[in-house]
Amino acid sequence: MTGKELYQKLSQRDYSGSDADEYAQFLQTIFLQLSLQGKENEFYSLLEKSQESGKMLSVENSELDEYTLESISLV
Template sequence: MTGEEIYNRLSIRDHSGSEKDQYAQFLRTLYRSLTLSGQRNEFFELLKQADEQGKKIDLKDHSLEEYDITSLVLV
């Protein structure tokens, strides 16, 4: 499965406020930010790694208002 396919699967929101819904919103936010900064492919690769390792993407520092690929960590 490609990173883009994983993104399409995980970014579907149900607007319930559940953990799954919040992660979908977070991925959408990351996608927009990283696409605008030219890091779309790196984001998909990181998402693929996270999926293969059974992990999620998170921010290293939650106080950041803007993100780039170096702001992210697998947890």
């Protein structure tokens, strides 16, 4: 599955407040911010890497005003 397909699948919210819904909201947020920086392809690559390793994207400091590729890690 491509990064774009992964994003489309994982970013679908159901507004239930579940872990999957919160992760979808998080992905939407970081995708929007990285898109504004022209980093969509890098984001998709990171999603592919997370899928291959069985991990999720995360940020160490959730109080940042803006997320960058460097602020995102796999957990």
